[in-house]
Amino acid sequence: MQEKIRKNRESIPIQKNQEYIVEIIDQGMDGEGIAKIEQFTIFVPNVLIGEKVKILIVKVLPTHAFAKAIEIIVPSPHRVKEDCSSYPRCGGCNLRHMDYETTLDFKQNKVENILQKTFGKEKIKVQKTIGMGNPYYYRNKAQYPVGQDKNGELIWGVFAERTHTIIPIRDCKIQDEQSEQIAYAIYQFLKSKKITAYDETKQIGYVRHIVIKIGKNTQEIMCIIVVNGKELPYQQELVDMLVQRFSHIKTIIQNCNTKNTNVILGTENHILHGDGYIFDILGDYTFKISPMSFYQVNPVQAELLYNLAIEKAELTKEDIVFDLYCGIGTIGIFAAKYVKKVYGIEIIEQAIADAKENAKINQIHNIEFFAGDVEKILYKKLLEKNIFPDVVIVDPPRRGLDNHTVQNLLAIEPRKIVYISCNPATFARDIQVLTEKYEIGEVQPVDMFPFTSHVECVAVLELKNYQ
Template sequence: MSLPVKKNDQLDVYIEDLTHDGSGVAKVEGYPLFIPGSLPGETVRIHVVKTLKKYGFGKLLEIVQPAENRVEPPCPVFHVCGGCQVQHLTYEGQLAMKHSMVRSVIDRIAKLPHVPVHPVLGMENPWRYRNKSQIPFGTQNGRMVSGFYKTRTHEIVDTDVCLIQQPEGDDILQALTNEFEKLGVMPYDEETGRGMLRHVVIRKGFATGEIMVVLITKKKKWAEKEQVVEAVRRIVPDVTSIIQNVNSEKTNVIFGNETLTLWGKDTITDTIGDVKFDISARSFYQVNPVQTEVLYGKALEYANLTGGESVIDAYCGIGTISLFLAKNAKHVYGVEIVPEAIEDAKKNAAINGISNATFEAGPAEVVIPNWYKQGVKADVLVVDPPRKGCDETLLQTIITERPKKIVYVSCNPATLARDLRILEDGGYETKEVQPVDMFPQTTHCEAVAWLELR
């Protein structure tokens, strides 16, 4: 069967939808074409760059008729940087797109068209919200550069300003890049494996103002280490913590396994609501503290705790949701596969004087049945899994153990929808879903779902 378009065709198309990565979708005689940079409601002129059996890709040549909600992106490198995908869409348009995305997967994958999906909870100011920057370093035209990766590549876009990061992060990175070059610090080259400096990670406590600078290096020993520490202290006079992380592997994973404190404290402190957290270099901690409070507040509302409930928090991390819930529960049990995160969770419970929280390291699908055997039965189960969703064995464990209520916090609507279908088939009823915009200017969307045992 011949396709309605072929490679190198130029044609005008109407954009009907957006994909999860922010590309516009046009259809020519039912054949989908994905066009980065286009928006729903637009007529655009495209160059067909690739055709496959079921879909193809086009390059945007010209916007013939722009969408009403198109805006000029304020970031000068938006069109090449892969950090944001939808700066060219008004913020109201972004929230509508994210609602549509969540609604679509709840209908299509979960097959729950009757379940309410509420309007997305957005930000008053959807800029400068990130409390963590992870910046790769490299060399271009003989000079050191730092920035973000170009879309679908590992080519660094030299960046002075990032409008979703903290302003201090911009200033620190520019000053550090200049200083590293003066000191002769060699950036790591992914292709050859040569060089020393891989990434710099900057974390800031929104509530406390404490700053951590993490230098990720190929080797533990490096000639300029002391000079670099002095430079960081001079450039960031109020720095709380300077950390070195060693990653000697030939990989694009950012962190290695060895972490050393070069100066100051091992951790920085931040608060969400009235709960205080110690955050280490490798701790998972939500990057948008303003919306984290909104997200966790919704999880707390769905849990509807009265003070007499036992709660199990699967994928508890450093205890962020667990400690939020502990203030209103009889007891909270948190499980997490990363032992260091469990140590952090225990410390965070102690810092906050919370004694009704127990944390254990291990796979949730192993630890939770053991707790049930010991007589720990959850009235409420909270899950906050990674993007791949809940482990299949954990879902079967939940269905077997039958907690009365589940609060599912998701960072990937598609895997949320898949898991809701499994839980529905296992005897649960999804009551409602609340999307929360944790990442303005990008296509990512978080959501909280409330389920009850039938």
């Protein structure tokens, strides 16, 4: 064994801390460049296919290595000047060195490659990614960690990629600009009052995160201050300052999170100002958004995605539709006017409370919502009561569908399944199982998260031999 490891090591054609000149021949799932030296794979972030690059090897593993680019010798015509001072350290974007059109091609290729690995070559057609006219400042939700630097000074910003090191962020190109202004004002206030940040290792101190949600089409702002406990010194002064300086702030919430966890929000909220929620408008509809409810972070593309999903579903007035993983009921509410009845299921109780109110606000009477885990309550609340769908829309989190739900879908055989996914890997896994009874139509990627390597896609699965 020892001998085998030694031999393997000897056959590795590169060494740590050595420089090499390579050509970038491919791209990985997160947009990182791939080079080969004597067939040995090296991953190099922030480089583009076709570039000739001087690299420094930073880590060598038995099967591949990681390097950083120290000089771009021959740049790609698709390289653009990076427009953010926190890039690439910040984990928010990873494609800011690429022109926008190329990022869209990259996302289409990414989905194609994943599907090819599962289904073989050219079995499923992947359309060109639908991009944004203006792919800047698109996000409606920002989450800024607050901490102390090594001198004990209060800092705020974003986590450097794959770490909990806070780095400063200024003029982020994907967030609504107001988020940063509000977070900076809170930071200055905390600093002036010497209010401490939460220390992850010692688990002491007050403020953990500042979370800002903005209704892009109403300009209503929710500000959430995540605190390690119920107490926040100078709380009223902070609220007064924010409301006075930022007239769009409709509600301020103190969220208590005392757990030693990476999850940003705790389960307990205290309303410090306003009603505890904001509204946004998507298409013809108004949506109430609470602190714990999921709401798509890019409303321009969300509206496009919902309309696309509904168009692809070819709904009829006789259809019963299930909207699984429905959040605050957005897709179901968009679909309701085309069908007989919609049933939505979502695990977060507060989101279901919002969904029910959203149906009322928008005067949608043919929709019903249930709070609970799709895996557990799809059968109990609907199937057991002989309520069966003609069309099922699923929009699960990144982990995709659980096996039980996939089996339920195969058993009840809806005419169509519209699968909306934010993770092509779990999407491919799930639709492969569903091919037992379904034909997969073309897959449409949508650029929900410009300049990041993430991609949303939607596909319609049609029941084979449907009469």
